[in-house]
Amino acid sequence: MAQLACAQMPLRSLWRCRISPPSTEALRSYNQQQWRHESILGALSDIPSSYNKRIRVGRGPSSGYGKTSGRGHKGQKQHGKVPAGFEGGQTPVEKIHGERGFVNVHTKDFAIVPLTRIQSWIAQGRLASDRPITPRELIISRCVSDAKDGIKLLARSKSHDCSLNAQGPLTIPLNIVVSRASSSAIEAVEKAGGKVLTRYYTRWAMEQIVKNKMDPIQSLRSEPVDTEDMDTSKYQYRLPDATSRKAIEYYRDATHRGYLAYTVGEHEGPSLFHKPPRNITREEIEEKKRLRGTSGQVQKTKLNMDANKMW
């Protein structure tokens, strides 16, 4: 019987697998039979532990949720709900102590990138050192997992004792474009012959930059570059510029390597409000001191005393 079943197996299999019609007449008769396709969709189910059994309250003592249905005895808690924070009439703790502190809605939250991590990424072949390292490269290579409001470059362990992959001091010249950079990071990059440019980014802008819909570096107010291969028309959107005074002042500052530093005139400072202190020569200071000398002061007070005389 078993042998018979074995001998039939190829035929049965052929009959189930009706990709190409077999040519023999015997199989043709199998083909005339109908068979109903049964989809697996009705037999799908997640593993049993993914489902929780519904708790049926008030259905007898053996369930454990029988008599009081898990609500205990008497009072407001049994019959309805008690307001959140209500302590039975006693002055609630949040009323005694109140709120402390506040949430600063204007603060910018920057994602931090240590220079050592960039070094490590370059060593792993995840970042190319011969091209500008912009937020696009940093985000795509997951050097930054969440770019937040912008990317800030820090130097973290600049010379030695690097936790990441035991990188030595930075020796490769890098061209890094980020939102902010610390002075020590700028120093470390420039010492290796590279350069840092800080420029204005927003969350949305960085999303578009990753999608290659926006230029990662050049915006309308950027310093014009006279390279012919710069084709801005391939991007769908324009990179936004800093508009708030605080941001403009940051990027006008050459010590931050800001992208607007080129707009600062010869006798101007980065601030849009305060004038920079005028450069005073040593002779001028001497002259002032001489004029304001002790004899002069005495004379002045004498003069004033005379003027105040009533008699």
Place this chain on the structure above:
Amino acid sequence: MAAQQAATSLRGVQTKCLRSMARDPLMQCLLPRFQQRNMATESSVLSTSTSSLTPFISISTPLSHRPPPPVPQILATLYTFPSMEPQSFVEYPAAHLNVPLRRDILHRAVVYEGDKARQGSANAKWRSDVHGSGRKLLPQKGTGRARVGDKKSPIRRGGGVAHGPKPRDFSTGLPKKIYDLAWRTALSYRYRRGELVVIGEMEDIDNAEPRWIEQIFDKVNFGKRDGRSLIVTGTKLPNLYAALAGTYGVGLAKTGDAIDVKDLLEMGRIVIEKQVLDSIFKKHSSDIIGTVPSAVGI
């Protein structure tokens, strides 16, 4: 006793015969469910004879230091459409086309797709959304009638709907690696049952008449009595799509970017163009590829 021995030996011969048949590429393609199943969890059994062992693997080697077992390739036949003539064979890795069936993963993928497909646009007006005044209809006391508020109350005709539906997002999440595994699990399941037909290059049919495609489907056992077929092509073929749209209960034609896991499980078989199958494997392999995100060469 003798008869029993003879039966045993006969069974042995049969098994050997079946195995050799299963190794035959043609047999493997025609009858994929008949071949030896190479599940992903399967490991090669070490035989007792030392002759079968390669020199660099010895029994004393710890299990973790042994090279992984070779990944078997799965053979599929390329057919022409609509003549359904076998053209050639094509190999796929077992991780693509011989993934063990996981009903729970298929279930999660189908539920995820269903949730994602829900429009969630049902919208009813609550009492605050109904146009009208908040004027109290009757005085609170003295009328002898029940207390009433404004005319927008849910208990009144023309009032708002109490807790009515508002537009919302029903979509749920599923890890990408699980979803990708589900795609290949569905295709593997179909392949093992002989319900995955790979077409080298799909050609349009000559006529957009529904009867035309019905007769073709009847001829190649794709039609209504064979559990219907899903045709998946890279681009829309005008005659084929128009003809199938005019039929009922015969089959469905969809482009590769319009199908999902549920589509792969629904009909009697999947007739899929090779380029679409390849693109599915390329797109849905995140759980086996394991790439390191890199910005070099972007």
